[in-house]
Amino acid sequence: MKANPRDVHTGAYYIDGDVAAAEGALAAGCKFLGGYPITPSTEAAEAFARRAPEVGAIFIQMEDELGSISAVLGASWAGKKALTITSGPGYSLMMENIGLGAALETPFVIINIQRGGPSTGLPTRTGQADMMQTRWGSHGDYEVIAISPDSPQESFEFTVKAFNLAERYRVPVMLMSDECVGHMTEKVVIPPASEIEVETRRYYDGPKDKYLPFKPDKNLVPPMVKAGDGYKLYITGLTHDEKGYPILNQNLNTRRLVDKIRLNADKIIETKEERLDDAEVIVVSYGITSRVAIRAIEQARKIGIKVGSLRLITVWPFPDKKIVELAKKVKGFVVPEINYGQIVFEVERCSHGNANVILVPHGGGSVHNPDDILGAIKQVAREKKRSEGIIEYKTGLEHLVFDQNKGSRPDLSG
Amino acid sequence: MEIRFAGFGGQGIIRSGIIVGRAASIYDNKFATMNQSFGPEARGGACSSELIVSESRILYPYVTKPDVLIAMSQEAYEKFKPNLKKDGILIIDTDLVKLKKAGKLFSIPATRFAEELGNRIIANVVMLGFFTALTKVVSVEAMKKTIPESVPSRFVELNLKAFDKGFNYETEMVKSRGSPPDVDPPRAENF
Incomplete structure (x- = not known):
């Protein structure tokens, strides 16, 4: 509509x-x-x-x-x-x-x-x-x-x-x-x-006495009714059955809460891909960071590094399949985000050890300096061996904070 | 082209960024990204807005080395002058900023002019008139369409007068001196 x-x-x-x-x-x-x-x-x-x-x-x-x-x-x-x-x-x-x-x-x-x-x-x-x-x-x-x-x-x-x-x-x-x-x-x-396309609510239109508030259709999503319209409507935060009545196992309805998103993930997920055809390095980013990353990608291309961009428009559900496939083809992923590592763990999980994953961390307060993203792209491009786990790129800011005297972050391992 | 407007809260600093950005993007069909900066406690005190105007899509959203700095307070001048691009244009309110070192400097008594026109609150628009004539970042036509949309309707006429005042100040100075109104020589000697 x-x-x-x-x-x-x-x-x-x-x-x-x-x-x-x-x-x-x-x-x-x-x-x-x-x-x-x-x-x-x-x-x-x-x-x-x-x-x-x-x-x-x-x-x-x-x-x-x-x-x-x-x-x-x-x-x-x-x-x-x-x-x-x-x-x-x-x-x-x-x-x-x-x-x-x-x-x-x-x-x-x-x-x-x-x-x-x-x-x-x-x-x-x-x-x-x-x-x-x-x-x-x-x-x-x-x-x-x-x-x-x-x-x-x-x-x-x-x-x-x-x-x-x-x-x-x-x-x-x-x-x-x-x-x-x-x-x-x-x-x-x-x-x-x-x-502008808008989705209207899908209401139940069967006989009133047959209505089951949590009986799904073939997409695993139940149609709704309005509270107060005269349907028998029992809703509770307790784990419930199709009628909405409390039950003591999660096999049916809770499983479906998860499945209705997971099994429809391909229909839900949107990504924006740029220059992935020949890419050896892929920058995975979302939100404002994607925009800043483009500048780094353009600079890297200028110096001959084959780098592309996978922008997550949908962040959840996470595009597992896409990363799994790309990981088999590339040397590594660069993941800049304005935190000390969140979505990078998903990228690493889906890489299945097939590609290096490098985090470009950034504490909140501002956006990344594109030079740091560029630095990480260069690091992945020249990396010969496959690393275990996530590599953390040392940004200019990190150098400033940790390198003043000792040259590294404090070693707390002992 | 990177522009920073800076001064106190209440001088219309953010509004100035919005007016020029709107003129550039809606009427001159350029790309214009504006950001504002303020602290956590409240929106008073020092305040600045940063505007990037470009022929192509703007990626990095913040101003790094502005081409133009418009300073309407001493604090703003001192804080942001060091970041101005080499050969960048500095525009100050003559009566509100005392200079330490003159670079490529232009000054206009915007607040004084605004008071003469009847209300100091339009000093920012006097400044925008001057800025438009001097830098040509936006067209006069675009600015004259944008200002009436950006101020309360009963103040449209006053704001347009303020814009013309600033604009004419620049053009008349060019005519009489053959160059834009650089540093006011007597004032510059004072500091």
Whole structure:
């Protein structure tokens, strides 16, 4: 289905990534934002709140992030596309009910404008250190979907995409942006509603007395009903059967929570590949780091290194198959990320020892210096032997911190 | 072309970056990426915005060595002057910045002009008029379309006047001296 023209603010604007994400949510038909303001995501909530009355949407500033995520679940079960917007500490507070959302197969979107952590960390500066938390942050077995934009334009487009995926798979979807993209102002073109594809919720249309809230269709995803529409609806965070009643084993429904994402992974996963045909070295990156990496890749190509780029648009589910295949063909992977190693572990896992994997670490606060990514590309290109485990590239910053007297990081092995 | 606007919160520093960026990207069809910088506690105090304008897609999102620095406070001047590109253009508010060393310097009493026009809050737009005439990073037409979209409607006329004031200051100085208004000689001698 196409977007509703009333929801779409068609035109060319000069706006930041936060505002663009809010416009994306509205264009996707989101009618509820429950949130608690937190830097650097507040501009997104403000932008949504400003436009909400024009499109019949509601913004509630909740008492905290626990309340925010709970309200989002409620709004979604009431039949609205629902959203929360947060960052670092707020995201941590939401973890428990993200699990409830996954268990109850509740479609909603979280926009996480990542900042430096841990704890209060760097509220006004960037980071990419919530990636593993997104995958594993709530307890128990579940799967979510996470996508990562590198510009305000993509913040708009990917938020629409996030809502579509949430509805299609009845799953929490995270837009993993960051402060740099969120506060970056660029031209954003919002197309007419007729060019924006939106997924509508799939409702159960059989006889009322036959409805089973967790009976899946052939895609492993059950159709929904609205709470209060007169169906027999029993939903609980306890492990449940197709009726929603508590049961004492996880073989059926919990298995399916995982399978509905894993078995549909090929349909969900999107990557952007550049110059992989002859590549001996591949830079695997996501979000703002992809953009910075392009500069390093261009420089490496100029000096004759055959390097390509695999950009993860979908970070979760992780593109296992792609990395497994590429690992058989290349010398190694370079993984720059604004953390001290998260997605690099996934790349290494999928390499199966067939290629070297080098991490270009970067503490939060700013983006990489492209020279460090270039240095890592050169190191992989000249490496003759296969190393065990992840190699950590020593960036200019690391030299500055650790090399002042001793020439290396402190040795704590003894 | 990398440009840094710097001064205090409340001088319209971020807004200046947005206006020029919007003019360049929406009306001049160039690429323009703007970033702002502020600390964790609140959005007061020192403040700067960085803008990159280019004919091709901008990859690295931050300004590293600006071609143009517009300093509207002493603190901003002292903090950011060392990073200005060699031969880069420095534009200061004559009355707000005391110079230590003059390079390729241009000065305009933007805040004084704004006060003469009736409101010091438009000093940044006086500065933008001067900046536009001097650097030609954006076209006058694009700026004149962007300013009315970027300020409250009751202040459109005042802002356009402010823009013209800054713009004309530069062009008149070129006419009378045959060169843009470099360092004000009497002021430069004072420091």
